[in-house]
Amino acid sequence: MPKYVMITLVSGERIPNLTPIFQEGAPEYQKIYFLHTNKFGESFAPTEKVLKSRKPNLITEYYAEPVDNADWEKTREVASKLIRKIRQEYAPDKPVIVCNWTPGTKPMALGLVEAAREHGCPTVYVDTERNRLIDPHDIYSGSTLEKVLQVQLSVREYLEVQGLKIRESEYKEPNPRWVQAAAKIFETIATPSATEPDSRNIYYGKAGSFFNVVNVNKARHEKHKKDDKKSKCIDCNVLSVSYEAIRAATLADELMSFGIVEQVIPNKVTGQVKIVLPSTKELHYLQGPWLEYYVYGKLKERFAPGNLPGIDSRVAHSVPFDWPPQRAGQTDVKNELDVVFTSGTQLLLMSCKIGGAYLQGVEESSNLDPLYELQAISQKTGLFNKKALVICQPLDKLKPNFKDRANVLGIKLLGLQELADIANAV
Numbered sequence: 150m151p152k153y154v155m156i157t158l159v160s161g162e163r164i165p166n167l168t169p170i171f172q173e174g175a176p177e178y179q180k181i182y183f184l185h186t187n188k189f190g191e192s193f194a195p196t197e198k199v200l201k202s203r204k205p206n207l208i209t210e211y212y213a214e215p216v217d218n219a220d221w222e223k224t225r226e227v228a229s230k231l232i233r234k235i236r237q238e239y240a241p242d243k244p245v246i247v248c249n250w251t252p253g254t255k256p257m258a259l260g261l262v263e264a265a266r267e268h269g270c271p272t273v274y275v276d277t278e279r280n281r282l283i284d285p286h287d288i289y290s291g292s293t294l295e296k297v298l299q300v301q302l303s304v305r306e307y308l309e310v311q312g313l314k315i316r317e318s319e320y321k322e323p324n325p326r327w328v329q330a331a332a333k334i335f336e337t338i339a340t341p342s343a344t345e346p347d348s349r350n351i352y353y354g355k356a357g358s359f360f361n362v363v364n365v366n367k368a369r370h371e372k373h374k375k376d377d378k379k380s381k382c383i384d385c386n387v388l389s390v391s392y393e394a395i396r397a398a399t400l401a402d403e404l405m406s407f408g409i410v411e412q413v414i415p416n417k418v419t420g421q422v423k424i425v426l427p428s429t430k431e432l433h434y435l436q437g438p439w440l441e442y443y444v445y446g447k448l449k450e451r452f453a454p455g456n457l458p459g460i461d462s463r464v465a466h467s468v469p470f471d472w473p474p475q476r477a478g479q480t481d482v483k484n485e486l487d488v489v490f491t492s493g494t495q496l497l498l499m500s501c502k503i504g505g506a507y508l509q510g511v512e513e514s515s516n517l518d519p520l521y522e523l524q525a526i527s528q529k530t531g532l533f534n535k536k537a538l539v540i541c542q543p544l545d546k547l548k549p550n551f552k553d554r555a556n557v558l559g560i561k562l563l564g565l566q567e568l569a570d571i572a573n574a575v
Contacts, residue, residue, distance in 0.1 A: 152244045153178045154235055156228065156270075158216075158253030158261055159185035162532050163196045163310045164302075164494050165251035165275040170200060170207070172282055173299035174290035176245070180208040182231060184224070184253075184261065187215050199310045216257055224260025225267075232268045247288055251275040277494060277533050304465040304489050307496045311531045314481065315460060316469040322458060323442055323466045327434060330407035331443035334435075337400050338541070339569060359400055360435070362390050367436040370429055386426040409434065440501040440541050441466060441487045444571055448490055451572035463491045472529045484526055488539075490575060496534040497575060498527055503541045520551070524558050537561040537575065541568065 153176040157166050170178060181200070183193055197209045212231050217223040228248070235246055248265040250258040251274050265272050271286030275298070282289060282296040289296055308315060338360070370385040390401075401424050404410040412425040426432055434442075445459075445466035452463050459465030466488055471481035488499040500523045519538055527536050536559060540547070544564035555562050567574040 154244050155181045155247045157249035158257050159183045160252040164533050166196050168275045168300050169249050169273050171300045183211050184216050186218050195310055195312045199306050218254045219256055221256040221260040224257045225263045228261050228264035246270045248272045300494050302491050302494055303461050304491055305460045307491055314471045319469040326407045328442045328446035330409050331439040333403055334439050335443045359390055362388050363435045386429050386432050388424040389421050437503045440503055444488050447571045465489050499537045499539055501539045520554050520558055537563055539563045
């Protein structure tokens with residue numbers, strides 16, 4: 150049984166260093182050498198961590214002599230030295246030395262391929278865009294020299310290999326009852342109104358009046374916190390809604406079974422109904438985050454059933470993470486991902502919004518544009534990610550220039566129609 154060793158180039162994109170090791174049908178590599186430039190060097194520790202999480206017996210080593218990202222001959226020279234070193238270490242055995250030329254610059258790739266050709270070593274290339282592993286020497290099991298990529302990364306593996314730090318102490322699995330309640334909310338609001346709603350109404354459905362009151366209460370609660378008038382918060386989880394409006398939606402009654410609503414107290418004399426929520430947490434949930442729970446629930450049901458924690462599976466909700474400082478003296482930048490979904494070695498970042506200044510007829514605001522917020526996070530999560538902005542509105546209600554900006558930034562817009570079958574939409 151031959152012994153397998155891999156030589157791989159190193160660059161800022163780390164996914165191609167994982168793929169040939171994790172690929173289904175891959176040989177069992179004993180050791181992997183990183184050929185790196187001075188720029189990256191020891192910053193590749195996150196890649197080692199993820200590799201060893203699946204392959205605890207895999208030995209990893211940085212080759213001492215760096216290569217030059219602009220000099221293919223230097224890379225060929227260094228790679229040739231390393232190939233000879235490996236053969237001496239394993240003598241009298243003849244190890245199979247596989248050269249992964251995917252990462253790195255074109256000159257680096259050319260240098261490694263030339264060294265492999267001169268020494269009779271097989272090569273491998275990961276074509277993520279076409280979802281193929283190019284294996285011209287047929288090292289991996291399969292009937293063709295181009296194998297379909299068969300690697301499924303978890304959310305944790307994808308984020309950690311990019312050097313992002315998940316704030317474990319703050320991560321919580323979504324409340325299952327809130328996930329179920331979110332499906333009921335969407336079912337209710339997705340039913341169109343008989344007449345065209347006012348453009349300021351952020352929900353297009355029979356529950357519009359109810360949610361408008363929720364939003365008013367949320368704004369009042371936030372003002373109380375800002376003004377430090379906690380005594381006024383005692384009623385911030387009590388809503389007063391038109392009895393006819395809430396009876397038409399029947400939503401509050403249904404939400405009682407999920408623990409979102411504590412009491413529904415009708416008063417037919419005044420024509421009002423008092424809705425008591427357990428706390429202001431439920432008020433906040435109804436004001437918008439329920440949409441994240443809905444999207445998460447539908448994706449998990451389809452792609453990641455079972456009890457595995459979200460960050461260790463393919464679908465996760467509200468993932469808090471930091472990206473490391475770029476310069477000395479800077480601190481970690483805190484961020485949170487609404488919903489994330491991995492498909493093979495790619496990551497889908499999803500930001501969920503119920504409405505905003507990007508709707509037609511709504512004035513511009515100073516709030517951060519969700520497109521550029523999503524774009525900024527995307528730039529920190531590697532090349533192999535996709536972006537989607539989920540909006541609980543018909544897409545034809547969006548401002549044309551907003552849709553144009555989304556198209557330029559490569560952000561997919563998913564609206565009310567797509568939400569009805571979100572698992573297929575992604």
